[in-house]
Amino acid sequence: MKREIPIAITFIVGTVFALAYFIPREPFSLFERQFGDWFGIIAAFAIWLGALNLMKISAMKIARKKPDFIYASLIILSFLVMIFFGFYEGYKGLFAEPQFSYRDAGTGFNWLYEYVYSALSATMFALLAFFVASASYRAFRARNLEATLLLIAAFFVMLGRVPVGDMLTTWMPIGYTMSDWANWIMSVPNTAGQRAIMIGIALGLVSTSLRIILGLERSYLGGE
Amino acid sequence: MIRRLFGLLSGTVIFLLFLFPTNIVAQDEVAGDSLSGSESAMDTLLLKEKTPQPPFNIVAEDVDNDAGEAIKLSWDLSPDDFQDGNVKEYVVLRSESAEGTYDTLGNTTQGIKSFIDNKVEIGKKYFYKIAALNYEKVNYVYLWNANSESAVAGPVVATAQWFNTGRIWVLLTILFISGAIIYFIWGAKSGKSFYIRKIAGIDEVENAVGRATEMGRSIYYVPGIHDMDDVQTLASMSILGRVSKMAAQNDTRIDVPVSRSLVMVTAREIVKESYSKVGRPDSFQDEQVRYLTDDQFGYAAAIDGLFVREKPATIFLIGAFFAESLIMAETGNSIGAIQIAGTAMPAQLPFFVAACDYTLIGEELFAASAYLSREPKLLGSLKGQDMGKALFLIVIVLGIILQFFDVEMWRLFEVR
Numbered sequence: 001m002k003r004e005i006p007i008a009i010t011f012i013v014g015t016v017f018a019l020a021y022f023i024p025r026e027p028f029s030l031f032e033r034q035f036g037d038w039f040g041i042i043a044a045f046a047i048w049l050g051a052l053n054l055m056k057i058s059a060m061k062i063a064r065k066k067p068d069f070i071y072a073s074l075i076i077l078s079f080l081v082m083i084f085f086g087f088y089e090g091y092k093g094l095f096a097e098p099q100f101s102y103r104d105a106g107t108g109f110n111w112l113y114e115y116v117y118s119a120l121s122a123t124m125f126a127l128l129a130f131f132v133a134s135a136s137y138r139a140f141r142a143r144n145l146e147a148t149l150l151l152i153a154a155f156f157v158m159l160g161r162v163p164v165g166d167m168l169t170t171w172m173p174i175g176y177t178m179s180d181w182a183n184w185i186m187s188v189p190n191t192a193g194q195r196a197i198m199i200g201i202a203l204g205l206v207s208t209s210l211r212i213i214l215g216l217e218r219s220y221l222g223g224e
Numbered sequence: 225m226i227r228r229l230f231g232l233l234s235g236t237v238i239f240l241l242f243l244f245p246t247n248i249v250a251q252d253e254v255a256g257d258s259l260s261g262s263e264s265a266m267d268t269l270l271l272k273e274k275t276p277q278p279p280f281n282i283v284a285e286d287v288d289n290d291a292g293e294a295i296k297l298s299w300d301l302s303p304d305d306f307q308d309g310n311v312k313e314y315v316v317l318r319s320e321s322a323e324g325t326y327d328t329l330g331n332t333t334q335g336i337k338s339f340i341d342n343k344v345e346i347g348k349k350y351f352y353k354i355a356a357l358n359y360e361k362v363n364y365v366y367l368w369n370a371n372s373e374s375a376v377a378g379p380v381v382a383t384a385q386w387f388n389t390g391r392i393w394v395l396l397t398i399l400f401i402s403g404a405i406i407y408f409i410w411g412a413k414s415g416k417s418f419y420i421r422k423i424a425g426i427d428e429v430e431n432a433v434g435r436a437t438e439m440g441r442s443i444y445y446v447p448g449i450h451d452m453d454d455v456q457t458l459a460s461m462s463i464l465g466r467v468s469k470m471a472a473q474n475d476t477r478i479d480v481p482v483s484r485s486l487v488m489v490t491a492r493e494i495v496k497e498s499y500s501k502v503g504r505p506d507s508f509q510d511e512q513v514r515y516l517t518d519d520q521f522g523y524a525a526a527i528d529g530l531f532v533r534e535k536p537a538t539i540f541l542i543g544a545f546f547a548e549s550l551i552m553a554e555t556g557n558s559i560g561a562i563q564i565a566g567t568a569m570p571a572q573l574p575f576f577v578a579a580c581d582y583t584l585i586g587e588e589l590f591a592a593s594a595y596l597s598r599e600p601k602l603l604g605s606l607k608g609q610d611m612g613k614a615l616f617l618i619v620i621v622l623g624i625i626l627q628f629f630d631v632e633m634w635r636l637f638e639v640r
Contacts, residue, residue: 022395024291025384039453043486050485050515057511068533124521128547131554131579139578194570197586201568203612204590205455206401207605211594212458216409216601219465219593220458220490221497 007215014213055079085109153189157182275370276310276356277302279337282377284352289391289640292346292384298338299374302356305334315355315371316341322351322376331357344382351378390640400615405608412604420603425564425582426595429463430470432538432562437474441537443467444479446527446552447491448543448567449520451484455590456568460543461490462593463566467540468498475504480513481530483523488515524548528555541565541580542589545572553579566592 013035020032058072066072086109089102102109142148159165160182169177211217279299287294297316304310311334317326318341329352332339344350353376359369412418436443445467447460464480471478480495482488492513499508516526528551531539539556541549541563549565549572556563557579565576566584576583584592587609594602623633 022388022391023386024289024388025386026291029291043451043484046485046489047518048485050488050518053485053488053515054517057514060511071529120525121519121521124525124551125547127551131550132575135550135554135557135575135578139574197570197573199613199616200585200587201570201590203401203609203616204459204568204587206398206612207405207609208455208459208590208593210402210405211602211605212455216605217462217593219463219597220461220494 003218003221006221007218011213011215014209018209018213051079082109082112085112153185157185160185274310274358274368275372276304276358278356278372278374279305279314279354280374282352282354282374284350284377284380286380286382287340289385289388292382293344294340294342295344295350295352295380295382296338296340297352297354297377299354301335301337304356304358309334310358310370311356312359313357314339315357317353317355317373319351319353320349322378324351326351326353346382346384349379349381351376352380353377388640390638393637394639397612397615401608401612404611405605408604408607408611409601410604411607412600415600416604417600418603418607420595420606423584423588423591423595425566425584425588426592428562428564428582429467429592429596432540432564433467433470433474433476435562436471436537437476439537442477442479442534443471443538443540444481444527444531444534444536444556444561445540446543447480447482447487448541448545449483449523449548450544452486452490454544456544457484457487459590459593460566461487461494463540463542463589463596464491465494465498466593466596468495469502472499472502472504472507475507478512479530479534479536481516481527482513483516483518483520485515488513520546520548524551527552531555531559531561535559536561539563541567541576542584542592543567545569545576550575550579556580 016028016031016035020028023029055076058075061069061072062076085107086102089100089107089109093100093102093104093107100107103113104110136154140147140151140154142151156178159168160178160180165178165182208217212220279302281300283298285296286292287296299314302311313331313333314336315331316329316339318329319326329341329343330339341350341352353373355371355373357369357371360367408418433443445464447464448454448457450457452458452461468478468480478495480491482491492510495513496505496508499505517523527548531552532555536559539561541552541556542565545552545567546569549567549569553563553565553576563580564582564584565580566589567573567576568586568589570586573583573585577585591606591609594606626633
């Protein structure tokens with residue numbers, strides 16, 4: 001039964017979702033909404049599972065004094081500080097005149113969100129620029145024919161995206177400047193490649209979904 | 225006598241003093257009345273000039289291919305609808321009887337000639353009028369306004385359809401592909417063998433796991449940042465099942481840091497089962513599959529930290545990834561780990577190709593589980609998928625040929 005029930009649920013939900021795409025009327029549209037809501041509710045409750053798991057593993061690291069236990073202490077501290085400000089200011093805001101939310105500007109929670117969390121997120125995102133540079137350097141080394149073609153295409157696209165590219169090719173006839181070449185590379189060979197990948201993905205999605213709905217693919221349940 | 229005369233004069237003066245101001249006011253009032261009367265007549269004349277002509281040919285019809293939740297209205301613009309003309313906007317009015325009271329339903333700006341009423345109940349009759357409106361406003365206050373209403377359109381009833389005809393081509397395509405997949409699965413069940421082309425990334429999975437075993441270091445499996453409702457995550461979980469089984473057989477530690485609680489629960493069950501299947505249930509520890517955070521960049525930072533500190537020998541980045549893909553893959557590359565990535569996010573594929581040793585591109589991600597299992601019925605489904613590709617190839621070639629003759633075949637396949 002441990003396997004049969006999940007497979008039956010998968011079959012019913014998968015079939016209803018597939019039918020709802022083609023049958024717009026009730027009850028299919030209703031089921032589609034309800035299944036979506038149920039997933040949202042389960043996922044919301046499951047957040048506690050994740051949060052408690054994070055706390056448990058971090059606490060165990062501190063208790064066992066593992067080499068990186070300092071990071072585990074930071075996790076617990078950050079978690080507790082955010083929870084404290086969230087609950088404390090949420091409660092305070094309920095009885096204040098006028099009422100306010102813990103997320104409103106001026107609250108400690110909001111300050112932590114704006115000046116700690118957002119700044120850290122932006123920093124991580126900004127690192128991407130350096131990673132793109134190092135990855136491009138490796139990818140564009142002309143080791144073989146494919147890599148050389150990639151390098152040439154990248155040269156035209158990058159130069160065509162900045163004003164200096166057009167400045168260098170002003171002597172070319174209209175429609176043949178660097179930005180035109182870049183646009184052609186992006187909209188013809190690049191789009192063709194992307195579409196081929198998209199078609200493959202769509203077919204893979206159909207095939208995988210069918211295998212899962214029919215219960216042929218069970219490895220996601222474990223042990224197959 | 226003089227005293228009487230003085231008294232009479234004083235009385236007259238006092239009387240006149242009382243009388244005169246009253247007369248002046250009264251005269252003003254009369255003048256005012258006559259003035260406002262002439263202004264009002266002028267206003268009426270001006271308003272008449274500014275009143276727009278109503279729109280015409282109002283058509284109200286049930287929206288096709290829906291659950292009976294909308295009625296579409298369309299009309300021909302008022303003759304006064306042009307730049308600086310008398311129409312500022314159209315007001316849509318609705319009633320449940322032709323002669324009943326019409327309530328305002330919404331409005332559109334000048335030049336727009338359609339409106340969707342999505343506040344309808346199935347089976348109820350509705351009547352509509354469209355009013356052309358002209359006005360002058362200062363600080364949201366009307367100085368004046370003038371409107372004229374169209375003829376009544378209706379009754380119209382919203383109905384729910386049993387089939388969305390705009391998606392007939394999708395249905396036919398899916399039926400063809402599904403039919404081919406099921407046909408080949410049956411073929412595989414009856415013992416037919418199929419040729420499946422080699423997929424380098426998947427072939428390398430076993431070597432990658434073996435490398436970690438030889439080096440005595442761990443394997444990291446990152447299943448992306450989407451939840452269990454994404455097919456990519458499901459495909460990733462299927463591959464995790466195979467990879468964790470290989471790792472358990474080699475008695476190599478596999479760590480699965482996740483960003484979704486439901487993925488954690490599923491992945492934990494999968495890895496635990498894999499360890500049990502190969503007879504090493506005691507080797508599995510719960511913290512091998514752990515939750516980090518739902519936040520995209522928080523997750524990337526945590527993964528980077530783990531990679532740098534623990535230096536795994538093998539990293540799998542398989543699932544749905546976004547901007548964090550390159551951050552993780554480059555960090556993995558910097559520690560010298562062998563990396564196998566796989567995603568169906570086209571925008572992230574170039575990053576993985578640049579930073580990882582092997583990349584499962586799109587469909588290969590979905591094929592990986594079947595390919596690794598070598599089960600005939602799963603391999604049969606891959607063959608069915610190839611038939612789908614053949615169909616697309618034929619349609620594309622046909623489309624190119626027809627385009628030469630100015631026949632826009634894509635319009636035939638338009639999905640609504």
